[in-house]
Amino acid sequence: MSEQILIVDDEPSNRKILGQELVHKGFTIDTAAGGKEALAKIETAPPDLVILDYMMPDMSGLDVLKELRKKGNDTPVIMITAYGSVERAVEVMKAGAYDFITRPFDPDHIELVVRKAIERQTLKREVEVLSEEIRDRYHLVTGESPKMKQVVDLARKAANSSATVMLLGESGTGKEIFARNIHNWSERKDRPFTTINCVGLSKELLESELFGHEQGAFTGAHQRKKGKLELAQGGTVFFDEIGDISPELQAKLLRFLQEREFERVGGVTSISVDVRVIAATNRDLENVLKTGAFREDLYHRLNVVAIRLPPLRERREDIALLCQYFLRKYATEAHRNFTEIADEAMERIVAYDWPGNVRELANVIERAVVLGAGPTITVDELPSRIADPISPSYRAMPSYREGVNAARKEIVLKALSRTQGNRSAAAKLLGLESKYFLKLMKSLQIE
Structure with a gap:
């Protein structure tokens, strides 16, 4: 697919001559007779590169360039003019142009500058995509433990x-x-x-x-x-x-x-x-x-x-959060409709000792997403070593809900201890409403 170039010049003859040269070099061309028309076209059909005439009546090329950069548009721009000077070139480059070319120009030189500008932009976007992939791959899920x-x-x-x-x-x-x-x-x-x-x-x-x-x-x-x-x-x-x-x-x-x-x-x-x-x-x-x-x-x-x-077995309270992260990640990558993990499946996952730690957990969730029917991961989608409730690691562990309640109870008791039994102060310490704190104490059977 050939690259799309937008030529912006108020002189029809200039647009025609430059357009013919670039079409001959294998590019696809669109044109605009002024700055406002150019901005509208860039908004609706973004080109791979813009060639701007510096001097135009309704809006100068420099104004168009500044407006693009103000909007966060990083499309490469080559400024072209019959009135070149060092000061003007410096001004244009500072505003974010890729290059500044004076008329009359050599068609081969124009082609070279255009190709290098597009190549640089392509490399820049590839780096951005790669950086995003690396950030996602090495995303740190800290958890609450x-x-x-x-x-x-x-x-x-x-x-x-x-x-x-x-x-x-x-x-x-x-x-x-x-x-x-x-x-x-x-x-x-x-x-x-x-x-x-x-x-x-x-x-x-x-x-x-x-x-x-x-x-x-x-x-x-x-x-x-x-x-x-x-x-x-x-x-x-x-x-x-x-x-x-x-x-x-x-x-x-x-x-x-x-x-x-x-x-x-x-x-x-x-x-x-x-x-x-x-x-x-x-x-x-x-x-x-x-x-x-x-x-x-x-x-x-x-x-x-x-x-x-x-190890993961020493921070079980983070397992549910890690599961949700891996579920979203692998469901997106595999284009599968998975949105949740069944309570029973989560209980088995939390109970398992995870000798392979987070890497093993990620592999288990990915396997379930690839092989499961969706939208919920059930016990049936888990490997037998995790799904089997009579395994030694499972027998030794409380249920997921019991584990969560035990952790909540420990936090509440610590808050009460720190405030010498003052319930209002303990609720404030935990950032909870007093009424909710009292209900929580009751549900956890704390006297």
Whole structure:
């Protein structure tokens, strides 16, 4: 499909000549005889690019450009005029034009400028879409559990510094999501976030991935390659599963953390970078230290701010919220009509111990959405390990409603304790109406 270009000029001959040239180059053309007509057309049928004449009687090209940008329209604009000057060009570029061209013009030059403007806009939109997809993929659902709130509070405080952060926790607890959010909460949010997976790569490959290499450093190194540390300049480097890094690389990583500089593989020049380091592991590094498989000095360099992410079984009050998030996400992605989870199904979900944590929960909800009939996820759509009410993990747990009421009762009792039994003060502390608070006490059988 050819790109649509709107030519705006009060001179019919100018519109015709430029239009013919651009049609010949493969573009689709629309025209407007003035600024107001152009704004109306851009509103109803947005073009891929606008070519504006600077001097027009009803509304100058500069006024049209300013009006577009005022409305938040980022369509690329090329300004064209027979009366060019440096001052005018600067004025137009400051107002948000892509380029400023004077007549008479070379048709090949016009084509080149038009194609580059459209290409840049296409890349910009692709980046915006990708950024939105990444934000959605790594969306942090904090929940209401005290443990999770405490972890988020600690992570936000850490984000305001340049301190190295160590994320600890079982597999599937969301360590990479937390790492990305620490980056996004920090002053480095507009700089790169780079992930280095320390599992599955040989020492040589990981070293090249991390530090880069010079041409001829090893067989197959046909040209110089920058490493991820260098490419992350100004941003954040996330070392996933740092506990699996080889002893040889541990020494080089320790030197980097101490001096914030390194050499490429096969190189002799020291390269300095300014990056924030976040590491994560699901291993108990303190026990690994005893075996000698992990350097103690490196451990202390990494373990400046340690944040332990709780497993899902320790924050069951967040499960319902996570379920709703994943239900909306996967129903939208799969174009399926799912809107809720049946009470019985939710009870089984909350009762399950979730050894795979949030990742396992996400997979279970996605499976139910893909295989279920909708619009409600029932027990029948759950895997047997969760749906079976006689499983050990289910037997040991109260029902979802019992669990919620127990949590509510604990909150009310704490409020009463803090206010020495003053019910009005306890209600105020919890942000509740006194009448509702008394009903709540009665329903929870609190004397």
